[in-house]
Amino acid sequence: MKNYKITLIKGDGIGPEIIDEAVKVLDAVASSSGFHFSYDEALMGGIAYDITGDPLPQETITKSLNSDAVLFGSIGGPQWDDLPREKRPESGLLRFRKELGVYANLRPAVVYDELINASSLKPEIIKGVDIMVVRELIGGIYFGEPKGRDENKGWNTMVYSREEIVRIAHQAFRIAQKREKRVCSIDKANVLDVSQLWRDTVIEVAKEYPDVELTHMYVDNAAMQLVLNPKQFDVMLTGNIFGDILSDEASMLCGSIGLLPSASVGEKIGVYEPIHGSAPDIAGQGIANPIATIASASMMLRYALGEVEAADKVDNSIKKVLSEGYRTGDLAQFDAKEVCSTSEIGSIIANYLER
Numbered sequence: 001m002k003n004y005k006i007t008l009i010k011g012d013g014i015g016p017e018i019i020d021e022a023v024k025v026l027d028a029v030a031s032s033s034g035f036h037f038s039y040d041e042a043l044m045g046g047i048a049y050d051i052t053g054d055p056l057p058q059e060t061i062t063k064s065l066n067s068d069a070v071l072f073g074s075i076g077g078p079q080w081d082d083l084p085r086e087k088r089p090e091s092g093l094l095r096f097r098k099e100l101g102v103y104a105n106l107r108p109a110v111v112y113d114e115l116i117n118a119s120s121l122k123p124e125i126i127k128g129v130d131i132m133v134v135r136e137l138i139g140g141i142y143f144g145e146p147k148g149r150d151e152n153k154g155w156n157t158m159v160y161s162r163e164e165i166v167r168i169a170h171q172a173f174r175i176a177q178k179r180e181k182r183v184c185s186i187d188k189a190n191v192l193d194v195s196q197l198w199r200d201t202v203i204e205v206a207k208e209y210p211d212v213e214l215t216h217m218y219v220d221n222a223a224m225q226l227v228l229n230p231k232q233f234d235v236m237l238t239g240n241i242f243g244d245i246l247s248d249e250a251s252m253l254c255g256s257i258g259l260l261p262s263a264s265v266g267e268k269i270g271v272y273e274p275i276h277g278s279a280p281d282i283a284g285q286g287i288a289n290p291i292a293t294i295a296s297a298s299m300m301l302r303y304a305l306g307e308v309e310a311a312d313k314v315d316n317s318i319k320k321v322l323s324e325g326y327r328t329g330d331l332a333q334f335d336a337k338e339v340c341s342t343s344e345i346g347s348i349i350a351n352y353l354e355r
């Protein structure tokens with residue numbers, strides 16, 4: 001029987017609870033599809049700092065690189081906010097992405113018909129929304145030098161090389177070819193030189209994809225257009241910080257940030273993680289929505305392992321649980337038949353798969 005080696009990084013806050021549900025679902029789909037998973041846990045974030053003094057122990061990188069894929073929960077929490085920057089959980093995550101070379105962060109925002117009333121936007125605006133945000137993940141202002149602060153000043157630098165823009169642009173165009181063949185590249189070329197290079201480079205790469213339509217939008221306008229008329233977007237291609245912001249905004253089209261998965265991919269290995277954070281305010285209460293993590297596990301099946309049928313089964317089970325009215329607390333006001341705990345939602349989805 002085929003066996004896949006998965007590194008699990010549960011992390012902080014609600015991370016352990018949601019990862020446990022994704023594992024439940026993965027085991028269920030594996031047993032009904034004829035393959036098997038073996039899991040190896042690794043530390044990252046605040047818990048890693050507490051145990052080892054480092055938010056990203058070397059062992060975590062080694063384990064991850066030696067597995068078929070990484071499934072990641074969430075990191076961070078108020079108790080680590082006052083640490084020096086390099087010891088903070090977030091720094092561990094950024095170093096992790098960099099070490100693994102996962103430069104392309106794919107964040108789909110799909111509105112489930114079942115949750116059409118859950119968004120703060122009107123149903124007619126969001127019905128049928130299906131956007132893929134392609135976010136550059138290991139460059140830009142998150143990593144640029146120089147950076148620093150003294151008592152009266154703080155500074156970061158947004159840097160992109162041509163090469164970094166080329167590789168993420170190729171990802172966006174290839175993804176668009178399998179979708180509606182439209183890429184909207186988001187920048188701030190009216191103000192930033194780095195954005196002008198971004199725009200010029202994307203235009204060059206586009207020449208290799210004559211079947212894909214390319215448009216450009218300034219990031220401030222894109223933020224507005226996302227809530228005005230989100231259906232105009234197919235693939236949104238953007239840099240690190242703009243993508244961070246726009247993907248949170250896009251998640252609200254869908255009703256809850258607890259629904260949105262992501263894949264971070266590069267040449268070596270993929271990391272699959274919900275786009276939400278560690279939600280320390282609700283950690284340990286068993287009320288977090290595990291669907292974003294379960295959907296991330298589905299992306300892992302599809303993209304990292306090529307188990308497309310199994311991924312389809314998981315996606316269908318997620319839709320079924322929503323259409324039958326099972327909801328976690330974040331979605332309790334929206335056509336809920338039954339409000340469920342984190343582990344109840346996981347078990348219901350897993351049961352569909354075993355049947």
Ligand code: IPM
Pocket residue numbers: 076090093094244275277
């Ligand atoms: C995300 C998060 C991270 C980011 C944080 C936790 C460093 O917001 O994955 O979107 O900014 O990339």
Ligand code: MG
Pocket residue numbers: 244245248275
């Ligand atoms: Mg974010």
